Amino acid sequence: MLDTRRFAQRRQHGLRLRWLLFRNRLIASPAFQRWALGNPLTRMKTRRHARALFDLTAGFVYSQVATALVESGLLDVLAAEPLATSDAAMLAGLDEAAARTLLTAAASLDLTEMQDGLWTLGERGAALAGTPGLGDMIRHHRLFYADLADPLAMLRREGPTRLSSLWDYAAGAGAEEAATYSRLMTATQPLVAAQAIAAFPFARHRALLDIGGGQGAFLRAVGDAAPGLRLGLFDRPEVIATLAPSANITVHAGSFLADPLPRGYDLHTLVRVLHDHDDAAAMTLLRASRAALAPGGKLVIVEPMATLGGAPEGHAYFGFYLAAMGSGRPREMAEIKAMAAAAGFISAKERSTPLPLVARCLEVRA
Numbered sequence: 001m002l003d004t005r006r007f008a009q010r011r012q013h014g015l016r017l018r019w020l021l022f023r024n025r026l027i028a029s030p031a032f033q034r035w036a037l038g039n040p041l042t043r044m045k046t047r048r049h050a051r052a053l054f055d056l057t058a059g060f061v062y063s064q065v066a067t068a069l070v071e072s073g074l075l076d077v078l079a080a081e082p083l084a085t086s087d088a089a090m091l092a093g094l095d096e097a098a099a100r101t102l103l104t105a106a107a108s109l110d111l112t113e114m115q116d117g118l119w120t121l122g123e124r125g126a127a128l129a130g131t132p133g134l135g136d137m138i139r140h141h142r143l144f145y146a147d148l149a150d151p152l153a154m155l156r157r158e159g160p161t162r163l164s165s166l167w168d169y170a171a172g173a174g175a176e177e178a179a180t181y182s183r184l185m186t187a188t189q190p191l192v193a194a195q196a197i198a199a200f201p202f203a204r205h206r207a208l209l210d211i212g213g214g215q216g217a218f219l220r221a222v223g224d225a226a227p228g229l230r231l232g233l234f235d236r237p238e239v240i241a242t243l244a245p246s247a248n249i250t251v252h253a254g255s256f257l258a259d260p261l262p263r264g265y266d267l268h269t270l271v272r273v274l275h276d277h278d279d280a281a282a283m284t285l286l287r288a289s290r291a292a293l294a295p296g297g298k299l300v301i302v303e304p305m306a307t308l309g310g311a312p313e314g315h316a317y318f319g320f321y322l323a324a325m326g327s328g329r330p331r332e333m334a335e336i337k338a339m340a341a342a343a344g345f346i347s348a349k350e351r352s353t354p355l356p357l358v359a360r361c362l363e364v365r366a
C-alpha cells in the first residue's frame, strides 16, 4: 500500500489543478454518484462512465473469449458454416456446457450469434474472421499477456519479458526468432499496406526503399498498386537470409543503426519500424534516411501512433506493448515531425489514412 502521508504537504496549486482535485473528490463520493444516477440530466453520462469502468475491469476477459474462439478453431469453422452446440463442442474439444459458455460469451461480444438453433458469426466476429492477420495477432497476445500478468514488474523491467526475448533487436535475435517475428508481421501487413496505399501516391515516385521491410509484404502490395516503381528492401541479415528470391525486389542486408542506407532511391518507407526504437536509435534511423535521400526525396512513416484517430488509447496499448518489448514508444504525430526536422528533413505533412487505428501516415521531405 502506498504511504501517501509523505506527499501530504500542502503545495500551491494552480486554478486548473484545484478544479481537478475538487472534481475528483466529488466524483469519488458515493453520495454524489447516487445523486448523479438519480438526476435525469446526469444519468446518461454517469451510466456511460460506469459502462466504461465495467469494460476496463472486464477487458482481459473479453480478450480471452476472443482468444478461445480463435484458438479452438471455431472462428474459422463458423466463418464457413453454422454449427450446433454439440458439433462446436466436438470441434473445440470441449464438453457441451463449456462450448455453450464460450459461444454465449462470444455472442455477448457480437462475435457469434444464434439463429434457428445454430451458431454463426456475429457482425464483429465476421469482421474479425475477414481481417487479415488479426487472428494471428490475437494468438500472439498470449505472450504479451504473460508479460502483463505482473504489470508493475514489467514496467520495472525486473528480468526479461517473453516479448523482449522473442524480439531482441539490440542483441540481434537468432534466425528462428527472426523468422517467427517476420511471419507475424507478414500476416498483419495487408491491413497496414492498405492504409499507406490509400494515403500516399506511390506511383508518382521512381524507386522505393522499404527500410525494415521484413519479408517484403508491404513492397509487394505497393508494387501491385504502382507497377512502375523500382523496389528495394533493407533489413537485418537474419531477416534477409529468410527471404525467397524475388525478381523485382533488390535486397540490402545491414543495420540501419550502424550502416549507411543504399542510395539511388527517391522514396523511403518506414512501416511499423520507428515506434520500435527509443529516441536515440529513432534519430539515428531518421538521419540515416535523410543522408541517403537526395534533396526532394521523401520518407513516408506509417505506423500506429500514440493518438489513434482522435482517441488516446495508443498510449495504453502500444505504450505497454513496447514497454514489454523493452524498446521504443508510441509517439504523437507532432513528436515525429519534430524528430524528422531535427534529422534534417525540411517539411512534413500528414496523409490521412482510412483506419488511423491501424496506422497513420506522415510524409517528410529531404
Ligand SMILES: C[S@@+](CC[C@H](N)C(=O)[O-])C[C@H]1O[C@@H](n2cnc3c(N)ncnc32)[C@H](O)[C@@H]1O
Binding pocket: 169, 182, 185, 186, 189, 192, 211, 212, 213, 214, 215, 218, 234, 235, 236, 239, 254, 255, 256, 257, 270, 271, 272, 273, 276
Ligand atoms: C515491426 S517489424 C516491421 C516489418 C515491416 N515493415 C512490417 O510492417 O511488416 C520491424 C522490422 O525492422 C527490422 N529491423 C529492426 N532493427 C533493425 C536494424 N537495426 N536494421 C535493419 N532492420 C531492422 C526488423 O528485422 C523487422 O523486419
